[in-house]
Amino acid sequence: xxxxKLKGPVILDIAADPAAMFMxxxxxxxxxxRIGFGADEVDKLVLAVDEACTNVIxxxxxxxxxxxxxxTFTLGRDCxxxxxxxxxxxxxxxxxxxxxxNQVRPGGLGIHFIKSGVDKMEYNVPADGGMVLKLVKxxxxxxxxxxxxxxx
Amino acid sequence: MNIQVSERKPSVFVVSLAxxxxxxxxxxxRKILLPIFLKKVSHLIVDLTGVPYxxxxxxxxxxxxxxxxxxxQVRFSLAGACKTVxxxxxxxxxxxxxxxxxxxxxxxxxx
Numbered sequence: 427x428x429x430x431k432l433k434g435p436v437i438l439d440i441a442a443d444p445a446a447m448f449m450x451x452x453x454x455x456x457x458x459x460r461i462g463f464g465a466d467e468v469d470k471l472v473l474a475v476d477e478a479c480t481n482v483i484x485x486x487x488x489x490x491x492x493x494x495x496x497x498t499f500t501l502g503r504d505c506x507x508x509x510x511x512x513x514x515x516x517x518x519x520x521x522x523x524x525x526x527x528n529q530v531r532p533g534g535l536g537i538h539f540i541k542s543g544v545d546k547m548e549y550n551v552p553a554d555g556g557m558v559l560k561l562v563k564x565x566x567x568x569x570x571x572x573x574x575x576x577x578x
Numbered sequence: 579m580n581i582q583v584s585e586r587k588p589s590v591f592v593v594s595l596a597x598x599x600x601x602x603x604x605x606x607x608r609k610i611l612l613p614i615f616l617k618k619v620s621h622l623i624v625d626l627t628g629v630p631y632x633x634x635x636x637x638x639x640x641x642x643x644x645x646x647x648x649x650x651q652v653r654f655s656l657a658g659a660c661k662t663v664x665x666x667x668x669x670x671x672x673x674x675x676x677x678x679x680x681x682x683x684x685x686x687x688x689x
Contacts, residue, residue: 444602451598451631469662470669476633480601535634535670542669 430460435500442483442493442512450497451476454508457499461506462566467543471563474543477536478510478559486514486557505545506563513556579603580628581610586686589620594682596628599636608639615646620653621689625682627658632666644676657682 438453440446454475458468479495487493496511541547546562580596591614597603614622624640626632640656647654655677659667667673679685 444600447600447602448598466665469665472631473633473666473669476600480633480635483601535637539634539666539669 430457430501432501435498438497438499440495440497442479442487442490442495442514444480444483447476447479450479453497453499457501458506458563461501463563464566467563470539470543472543474540474561475508475510477539478561481536481540482510482512482514482557482559486512486516488515490514504565506565508561508563510559510561511552511556513554516551516555516557579606581607583610583614586682587689589618590623590686590689591617591619591621592623592625592682592686594625594628599626599629599632599639601633601635604633604635604639607636608642611639611643612646615643615650615652619650621655621685622647622652623655623657623682623685625657626660626663627681629663630660632663634670637666637670637672640676641672653677655679655685657685 436453436457438450440449451472454472455468458471463471475497479497482495483493493512493514496509498509498511500507500509540561543563544561545564546560548560548562550558550560552558579599582594584592584594586592593607593611593614595607599607611622611624622643624643644654646652657679658681659678664673664678667676667678
Protein backbone atom coordinates (compact mmCIF):
# COMPACT_ATOMS: atom_id res chain seq x y z
CA UNK A 427 0.00 0.00 0.00
CA UNK A 428 1.19 3.57 -0.74
CA UNK A 429 2.49 5.58 2.17
CA UNK A 430 0.02 8.12 3.48
CA LYS A 431 0.48 11.76 2.55
CA LEU A 432 -1.23 14.45 4.57
CA LYS A 433 -0.67 18.18 4.10
CA GLY A 434 -2.12 18.91 7.50
CA PRO A 435 -4.49 17.65 10.16
CA VAL A 436 -7.81 16.08 9.26
CA ILE A 437 -10.66 17.70 11.21
CA LEU A 438 -14.07 16.16 11.72
CA ASP A 439 -16.71 18.38 13.34
CA ILE A 440 -19.65 16.16 14.15
CA ALA A 441 -22.86 16.15 16.20
CA ALA A 442 -22.53 14.45 19.59
CA ASP A 443 -24.97 11.82 18.43
CA PRO A 444 -24.56 8.04 18.90
CA ALA A 445 -26.05 7.53 15.45
CA ALA A 446 -23.17 9.52 13.91
CA MET A 447 -20.37 7.48 15.49
CA PHE A 448 -20.18 5.00 12.61
CA MET A 449 -18.61 7.82 10.57
CA UNK A 450 -15.94 8.38 13.23
CA UNK A 451 -15.18 4.64 13.30
CA UNK A 452 -14.97 4.49 9.51
CA UNK A 453 -12.55 7.43 9.34
CA UNK A 454 -10.30 6.19 12.16
CA UNK A 455 -10.25 2.72 10.62
CA UNK A 456 -9.37 3.97 7.15
CA UNK A 457 -6.59 6.34 8.28
CA UNK A 458 -5.12 3.72 10.63
CA UNK A 459 -5.05 1.08 7.90
CA ARG A 460 -3.29 3.50 5.54
CA ILE A 461 -0.75 4.36 8.23
CA GLY A 462 0.13 0.68 8.35
CA PHE A 463 -1.14 -0.49 11.73
CA GLY A 464 -1.98 -4.19 11.91
CA ALA A 465 -5.63 -5.30 11.82
CA ASP A 466 -5.75 -5.92 15.57
CA GLU A 467 -4.29 -2.50 16.35
CA VAL A 468 -6.71 -0.84 13.93
CA ASP A 469 -9.66 -2.53 15.68
CA LYS A 470 -8.41 -1.43 19.09
CA LEU A 471 -7.79 2.14 17.97
CA VAL A 472 -11.25 2.37 16.39
CA LEU A 473 -12.76 1.09 19.63
CA ALA A 474 -10.71 3.53 21.72
CA VAL A 475 -11.82 6.59 19.75
CA ASP A 476 -15.42 5.38 19.61
CA GLU A 477 -15.48 4.86 23.39
CA ALA A 478 -13.93 8.28 23.99
CA CYS A 479 -16.65 9.89 21.87
CA THR A 480 -19.46 7.97 23.52
CA ASN A 481 -18.08 9.05 26.91
CA VAL A 482 -18.38 12.65 25.70
CA ILE A 483 -21.96 12.07 24.56
CA UNK A 484 -22.94 10.31 27.77
CA UNK A 485 -21.06 12.33 30.40
CA UNK A 486 -20.08 15.71 28.95
CA UNK A 487 -23.34 16.43 27.13
CA UNK A 488 -25.82 14.20 28.99
CA UNK A 489 -29.31 15.08 27.78
CA UNK A 490 -28.16 17.99 25.63
CA UNK A 491 -28.93 17.43 21.96
CA UNK A 492 -26.96 20.35 20.51
CA UNK A 493 -23.49 19.14 21.52
CA UNK A 494 -20.66 18.87 19.05
CA UNK A 495 -17.43 16.91 19.00
CA UNK A 496 -14.41 18.08 17.05
CA UNK A 497 -11.90 15.37 16.23
CA THR A 498 -8.48 16.40 14.92
CA PHE A 499 -6.30 13.68 13.40
CA THR A 500 -2.63 14.55 13.06
CA LEU A 501 0.06 12.36 11.64
CA GLY A 502 3.37 13.19 13.27
CA ARG A 503 6.88 11.88 12.59
CA ASP A 504 6.50 9.01 14.98
CA CYS A 505 2.91 9.02 16.10
CA UNK A 506 -0.71 9.34 15.12
CA UNK A 507 -2.50 11.79 17.37
CA UNK A 508 -6.24 12.15 17.82
CA UNK A 509 -7.64 15.11 19.76
CA UNK A 510 -11.25 14.93 20.87
CA UNK A 511 -12.65 18.33 21.81
CA UNK A 512 -16.01 18.80 23.45
CA UNK A 513 -17.82 21.83 24.86
CA UNK A 514 -19.85 20.07 27.54
CA UNK A 515 -19.55 20.03 31.30
CA UNK A 516 -15.95 19.39 32.33
CA UNK A 517 -15.74 15.73 33.27
CA UNK A 518 -14.09 14.95 36.61
CA UNK A 519 -10.77 13.26 35.75
CA UNK A 520 -11.30 10.99 38.76
CA UNK A 521 -14.16 9.54 36.81
CA UNK A 522 -11.64 8.19 34.28
CA UNK A 523 -11.12 5.05 36.33
CA UNK A 524 -12.46 1.83 34.91
CA UNK A 525 -13.91 -0.95 36.95
CA UNK A 526 -12.11 -4.00 38.27
CA UNK A 527 -12.04 -6.33 35.27
CA ASN A 528 -12.48 -9.34 37.52
CA GLN A 529 -15.99 -8.18 38.26
CA VAL A 530 -18.63 -9.31 35.78
CA ARG A 531 -21.11 -6.48 35.71
CA PRO A 532 -22.45 -4.06 33.10
CA GLY A 533 -20.54 -0.81 32.51
CA GLY A 534 -17.11 0.53 33.37
CA LEU A 535 -15.30 -0.88 30.36
CA GLY A 536 -15.03 2.29 28.29
CA ILE A 537 -11.88 3.69 29.90
CA HIS A 538 -10.21 0.27 29.75
CA PHE A 539 -10.95 0.07 26.02
CA ILE A 540 -9.58 3.59 25.46
CA LYS A 541 -6.32 2.84 27.28
CA SER A 542 -5.93 -0.50 25.52
CA GLY A 543 -6.06 1.07 22.07
CA VAL A 544 -3.49 3.83 22.48
CA ASP A 545 0.00 4.37 23.85
CA LYS A 546 -0.72 7.66 25.59
CA MET A 547 -3.81 9.43 26.85
CA GLU A 548 -3.83 13.00 28.11
CA TYR A 549 -6.56 15.49 28.80
CA ASN A 550 -6.79 19.17 29.49
CA VAL A 551 -9.56 21.54 30.37
CA PRO A 552 -9.52 24.67 28.16
CA ALA A 553 -10.38 28.04 29.69
CA ASP A 554 -13.49 28.33 27.54
CA GLY A 555 -14.93 25.09 28.91
CA GLY A 556 -15.34 21.52 27.79
CA MET A 557 -12.40 19.21 27.53
CA VAL A 558 -9.71 18.07 25.11
CA LEU A 559 -8.72 14.45 25.24
CA LYS A 560 -5.53 13.58 23.35
CA LEU A 561 -4.95 10.01 22.28
CA VAL A 562 -1.55 9.07 20.90
CA LYS A 563 -0.59 5.92 19.04
CA UNK A 564 3.04 5.42 18.07
CA UNK A 565 3.63 4.46 14.47
CA UNK A 566 4.77 0.99 13.49
CA UNK A 567 8.60 1.07 13.18
CA UNK A 568 8.64 0.06 9.52
CA UNK A 569 6.21 2.82 8.58
CA UNK A 570 8.04 5.73 10.20
CA UNK A 571 10.50 6.16 7.35
CA UNK A 572 7.84 5.77 4.65
CA UNK A 573 5.54 8.52 5.76
CA UNK A 574 5.98 11.73 3.88
CA UNK A 575 5.30 14.98 5.63
CA UNK A 576 4.50 17.76 3.26
CA UNK A 577 3.84 21.25 4.52
CA UNK A 578 4.14 20.30 8.21
CA MET B 579 -29.77 -2.57 13.69
CA ASN B 580 -31.97 -5.36 12.41
CA ILE B 581 -33.26 -7.69 15.14
CA GLN B 582 -35.15 -10.92 14.61
CA VAL B 583 -36.47 -13.22 17.33
CA SER B 584 -37.47 -16.83 16.67
CA GLU B 585 -38.32 -19.85 18.80
CA ARG B 586 -36.33 -22.54 17.05
CA LYS B 587 -37.38 -25.32 19.43
CA PRO B 588 -39.81 -25.21 22.33
CA SER B 589 -38.32 -22.77 24.88
CA VAL B 590 -35.17 -22.25 22.77
CA PHE B 591 -35.06 -18.68 21.48
CA VAL B 592 -32.67 -17.19 18.95
CA VAL B 593 -32.16 -13.44 18.68
CA SER B 594 -30.42 -12.60 15.42
CA LEU B 595 -28.72 -9.24 15.15
CA ALA B 596 -27.43 -7.47 12.05
CA UNK B 597 -25.44 -4.24 12.17
CA UNK B 598 -23.05 -2.48 14.53
CA UNK B 599 -23.88 -3.01 18.20
CA UNK B 600 -23.03 0.38 19.65
CA UNK B 601 -24.42 3.12 21.83
CA UNK B 602 -27.12 3.92 19.28
CA UNK B 603 -28.38 0.34 18.84
CA UNK B 604 -27.77 -1.23 22.28
CA UNK B 605 -30.91 0.25 23.89
CA UNK B 606 -33.02 -1.29 21.11
CA UNK B 607 -31.36 -4.70 21.56
CA ARG B 608 -31.73 -4.51 25.34
CA LYS B 609 -35.44 -3.70 24.99
CA ILE B 610 -36.02 -6.84 22.92
CA LEU B 611 -33.52 -9.21 24.54
CA LEU B 612 -34.20 -8.81 28.25
CA PRO B 613 -38.01 -9.39 28.21
CA ILE B 614 -37.40 -12.81 26.65
CA PHE B 615 -36.28 -13.98 30.10
CA LEU B 616 -39.87 -13.39 31.27
CA LYS B 617 -41.10 -16.05 28.82
CA LYS B 618 -40.88 -19.80 29.20
CA VAL B 619 -37.27 -20.05 28.04
CA SER B 620 -34.61 -22.68 28.70
CA HIS B 621 -31.94 -21.49 26.27
CA LEU B 622 -31.45 -18.05 24.75
CA ILE B 623 -28.99 -17.72 21.88
CA VAL B 624 -27.83 -14.44 20.38
CA ASP B 625 -26.70 -14.85 16.79
CA LEU B 626 -23.89 -12.34 16.15
CA THR B 627 -23.11 -13.50 12.61
CA GLY B 628 -24.31 -10.16 11.21
CA VAL B 629 -22.54 -8.00 13.81
CA PRO B 630 -19.20 -6.59 12.60
CA TYR B 631 -18.60 -4.35 15.64
CA UNK B 632 -19.48 -4.14 19.33
CA UNK B 633 -18.64 -1.46 21.89
CA UNK B 634 -18.84 -1.35 25.69
CA UNK B 635 -22.58 -0.60 25.63
CA UNK B 636 -23.19 -3.76 23.58
CA UNK B 637 -21.07 -5.80 25.96
CA UNK B 638 -22.94 -4.30 28.92
CA UNK B 639 -26.23 -5.43 27.37
CA UNK B 640 -24.97 -9.01 27.18
CA UNK B 641 -23.57 -8.91 30.73
CA UNK B 642 -26.99 -7.78 31.93
CA UNK B 643 -28.62 -10.63 29.98
CA UNK B 644 -26.13 -13.09 31.46
CA UNK B 645 -26.99 -11.96 34.96
CA UNK B 646 -30.72 -12.48 34.27
CA UNK B 647 -29.96 -15.88 32.74
CA UNK B 648 -28.03 -16.99 35.82
CA UNK B 649 -30.79 -15.75 38.08
CA UNK B 650 -33.46 -17.61 36.09
CA GLN B 651 -31.30 -20.68 35.43
CA VAL B 652 -31.52 -20.10 31.68
CA ARG B 653 -28.71 -21.13 29.35
CA PHE B 654 -27.40 -18.05 27.54
CA SER B 655 -25.09 -18.33 24.53
CA LEU B 656 -23.51 -16.13 21.91
CA ALA B 657 -22.97 -17.57 18.44
CA GLY B 658 -21.14 -16.61 15.26
CA ALA B 659 -19.02 -13.77 16.59
CA CYS B 660 -16.49 -12.50 14.04
CA LYS B 661 -12.81 -12.06 14.93
CA THR B 662 -13.20 -8.35 15.69
CA VAL B 663 -16.11 -8.96 18.06
CA UNK B 664 -14.35 -11.89 19.72
CA UNK B 665 -11.24 -9.78 20.28
CA UNK B 666 -13.33 -7.10 22.01
CA UNK B 667 -14.68 -9.75 24.41
CA UNK B 668 -11.07 -10.82 24.96
CA UNK B 669 -10.07 -7.25 25.71
CA UNK B 670 -12.82 -7.10 28.35
CA UNK B 671 -11.66 -10.43 29.84
CA UNK B 672 -15.16 -11.73 29.16
CA UNK B 673 -14.68 -14.33 26.44
CA UNK B 674 -14.58 -17.20 28.89
CA UNK B 675 -17.43 -15.80 30.97
CA UNK B 676 -19.87 -16.28 28.08
CA UNK B 677 -20.65 -19.51 26.29
CA UNK B 678 -19.52 -18.70 22.75
CA UNK B 679 -20.14 -21.02 19.79
CA UNK B 680 -19.14 -20.77 16.13
CA UNK B 681 -22.74 -20.92 14.92
CA UNK B 682 -26.34 -21.22 16.05
CA UNK B 683 -27.00 -24.59 14.41
CA UNK B 684 -24.29 -26.26 16.44
CA UNK B 685 -25.93 -25.05 19.63
CA UNK B 686 -29.44 -26.02 18.48
CA UNK B 687 -28.27 -29.49 17.39
CA UNK B 688 -26.74 -30.00 20.78
CA UNK B 689 -30.06 -29.35 22.53
